[in-house]
Amino acid sequence: MAGPTTAERGERQQESSGPPRTRRVRPPRLRTVVIVAAALAVLAGGTVWLLYASNWTRVExxxxxxxxxxxxxxxxxxxxxxxxxxxxxxxxxxxxxxxxxxxxxxxxxxxxxxxxxxxxxxxxxRTPVLIVQKGRKFVEVDEGGVRFATVSRAPEGVPTLELNPDRSGSAAASLRRFDDDRLAREAVRVADRLPRAVAEDTRVVKVRSYDDISLELSGDRTVVWGSAEQGERKARALTALMKAAPDARHFDVRVPTAPASSQS
CATH class of the missing domain: 3.10.20.310 (membrane protein fhac)
Structure with a gap:
């Protein structure tokens, strides 16, 4: 007869040996706990002393x-x-x-x-995007419309902002919603969307109302921009218009889908 198989021998051995023993984990002795706590307290106290009381970490x-x-x-x-x-x-x-x-x-x-x-x-x-002239001084305006500094000399290459609000008729009612600070921010939005070549050539940004903003360029050229809305589309339209009519003196991009230019 054949002897017991390996599996059977394993089962018999397990039965004879009984259930597996569990190892008891002894809790740390009180002395060890005290030593560790004392070491941590010394370390914490030393750190506090080093950071706040010693001369090693003071502002010099x-x-x-x-x-x-x-x-x-x-x-x-x-x-x-x-x-x-x-x-x-x-x-x-x-x-x-x-x-x-x-x-x-x-x-x-x-x-x-x-x-x-x-x-x-x-x-x-802050970097000035526009300047506002006040007597012989100039107030610098940043891209957020913040007037942050008054200087005696206008920074080179920064257009002048002229606020001349139209206070007649329906435009007067618009001014109650768009005061000078708001109009200045709208002018900044326009200046921020100008193509680089146009921005470098811009001398004055004129604002009469929320939707009546225009530019004065070098060479006695003007751009009627309208409102600050659709700034990127107006910038593209102006660039294309200037390439198509390089001798024109006046450009109108109030409606970017139908821009216009003229010699006078």
Whole structure:
């Protein structure tokens, strides 16, 4: 007769050996717990001391980058970083708020810690898209319509904004909805959509109402733009019109699907 198979021998062996034993996991001894807790407490206390009480991580220097018109000294004075204070306790948000409040030319600023002793101020200045003349001074206006600085000399290549609202008839009612600030923002929208060659050639952006915006170019040329709506389509229409009629003096793109040009 044949002997028991391998499977049968395994089953008999398992029956004879009984259920598998379970290994008991001993809880850590009280002494070990106390030692670990004490070590963590010392580590935490040392970290707090290092960050807030020691002289190893205090503010010793402040760097400024990204300025174009502003000077680093102006930024440092406005930031008023607490030199000598623990680096970890410096309120970077408060510094950013001070810079935005005191220096309107700043569009964005990032205040970053540079361990172990530094604070860096990374500045992005506003760029003028239009200027508004006031007497012998010029007010710079950025792409958001913010009037952020008054300068004695007009920046080169930046068109002048002329606001001459039409206060007669139905246009007067429109002014109650579109004040000078809103009209200035509409002019900025137009300037932002101009083809580069046209933008470089634009001398004045005139605004009489929300839908009556025009441009004065060099060479005594004019562009009737209309409202700021459909800016990209109007820009394409103007580019095509100028190529088709290079000697024209007047261009009308109020209706971009039916642009027109003339010699006079």
């Amino acid at each position: 220097r402040v760097s400024v980058s990204g300025t174009r018109v502003l000077t680093p000294t102006q930024v440092l004075e406005a930031a008023d970083v607490p030199v000598g204070d623990p680096l970890a306790s410096v309120d970077t948000g408060a510094i950013e708020a001070r810079l935005a409040r005191k220096l309107l030319r700043i569009d964005e600023v990032r205040v970053e810690r540079s361990w172990p002793h530094g604070i860096s101020l990374k500045v992005t200045e």
